[in-house]
Amino acid sequence: MRYTLASLDLWILIAVLGLAAVGLMANFSTSYAEGELEFTHFYRQLIWSAIGLVLMMSAITIPSKYYQTFAYAAYLLGILGLIAVLVIGQSGMGAKRWIGLGIFQFQASEIAKLTTLLGVARFLSDFPRDRDKIWVTLTAVGLTVLPMGLVLVEPDLGTSMVYPMMLFCVLAWSGAPLWHLLLLLCPIVAVVTSWNTTLYVVTLVAMLIIIFLSSKRFIPVILAAGILVVIGSATPILWNKLHPYQQKRLITFVDPESDPLGSAYQLIQSKIAVGSGGLTGKGFLNGTQTQLKFLPEGHTDFIFSAWGEEFGFIGTSGVVVLFLVLFYRGIRLASKCHNPFFAITAAGIVSMLVAQALTNLFMTVGLLPVTGVPLPFISYGGSSLLTWMMISGVLLGISLRWRDY
Template sequence: MFKREWKNIDRVLLGTCILITIISLCIIGSATHINKGVMNYGFAAKQAGAFVIDLAVLLTFCRYDYRKLKKYSKPLYIINLLMLAAVLFLGKSALGAQRWIQLGPITLQPSEFSKLIMIICMAAMISERVHELRTMRQILPIALFVGIPFLLVLKQPDLGTSLVFLGIAFGMLFVAEIKLSLLRNMFAAAVVAAPIGWHFLKAYQKERIAVFLNPNADPLGAGYHIIQSKIAIGSGLLFGKGLFNGTQSQLNFLPENHTDFIFSVIGEELGFLGCAGILFLYFLLIYRGLMIAKDCKDPFGMLLATGIVSMWVFQLLVNIGMTCGIMPVTGIPLPFMSYGVSALTTNMMALGILLSVYLRQQTMIF
């Protein structure tokens, strides 16, 4: 059975994701190998260890029949809410936010896993309503379904991850053939509600949006990240300064160079060609994901694949746009690239589910 599954697996998709992750280990090692003048590859080693374990997780989800996930959607939704609520009371604070739970030596970020859980739950819910989303009354249950975890994540506060929920929901509703006039009305309502939402943002979140429009207004404060990121990417020119030779990242001018701003390190050390190569790999990733969604005849599988691809696309656009100064700074990681055990594990589980959809589709064909 395993040989037959391996023969039918989408090797382009699997190989692309593994290659991106291996490249990320090199970039993380380059960005963090010097700590206060001492050589230290601890971050790269920890990420590599998580990657090895996650390969087993990937294989498990790949061989598991994704269709069985549908019957667990309601319990998963309840677990998701309890998990996010627990962060508010038991969570560990860092960088002005309470997003992590400490389990012995392991630090987990539940909001990362929440994204995948929401994809499963929304796919189960929307699959029963495909071709029927024609009125606001039919959309309201879905909006409430997404809205509760959205608010819990926003409360942490984690504006970036909460916005990922909206990106996922938009992609899934679009392929479920929601009436386009409803999408326009929802977008218009969001624009009208934006001034109200502004008052609920934290001070640092407001600063990030303000400096997005003019980073030089506070070059040593809120605008520092964007300015240093643009300097790093621009200084790489065509070929880059070489791996382990970037000055902005090696001399710690670039903050969060192994997490949120890892693409800036790629731009500085590998140059325009390196960035183009990484973007091509992401293109393959998204393209294969879309093809799996397109070819899937099962509405639940199609929506699962769409939700996973929507999550990756949204994070790609926001993270890379942020490092280039065309998006506000948010804590959204670059899929398979940014350092973070929770984010990597979530993406590997998502990849496993996507491959499971592909394999079951091949089984139906052959």
């Protein structure tokens, strides 16, 4: 079949290019100081954007069936890359997350998100008649937990959070029973509610009732009760296993005023930047928090705050709209794909995008703890930008060929 540019989902393409353009503008602003341009960050991002476009176009031109054919091989390469990081990776800021490639450092955890999705999507599409079986769900969990665990060892808590969100969404999309999904939520529910005994008990009882009603069996209820009790009891141990900086981030999330000049400084300055932007912002290159360097990590974790200060509510709403366009068009594409692998892959891409974007956006306004998750397409960083451009190419390739398979 002959393809043309009109066959692509142009809304997805426009949204991706729009977000990348916002990223370049925001990085230009955060690189600008005292009227002089600090070339490093902006020009690196510009070069990565150009390379990213090439990768995106390359991913589009590759026949989508090859992603399905080589999904397991890609998954294995992703695992080997994560292992390589732990063995030969370069250390920095107390973590080992980068593989040195000459003048370029690459985060294997970024590309592993895509390879993990491809592996899980291939597995679920290989057993369409068995998706209501618990062994299928547990195998998908195992395929996800392995790379997630390797990322946690680096350690990179922020990136590891994307994996369970992606897994939950692809299982739901592929038709896993409700009680399977509730079992997956049990560890998270136990950790979040175990700090308050009343809340923990009420939530535990509610979860067990819902699981029984959805499964009509007692074994899932017993499994859920065991998970909730064990994880809830182990929460203090898990807390002590966190690094001190991670503990401080969680404490200041609950009480930012507890350390306003220390671990809460980033969050407080981020809120000031976003709030001071008002409706229309202070203007490009006129953000005081950004230009006077009060906003830490303004080019990476808190780039949305820098954008909000200079372009206000209108500018931040525009960014949110672009992400919503990607979400809507991605879900629409997944819903019309005849091939289960393409449908699950498209849904997984959208879930990863939304999970990572919401985590970053909520982090900058204090609705989630600071986790160091970059904003897709916008935050400074070659590994993140190149990976998301490549992921976008896979999604666009599916939009080009969804009728073929």
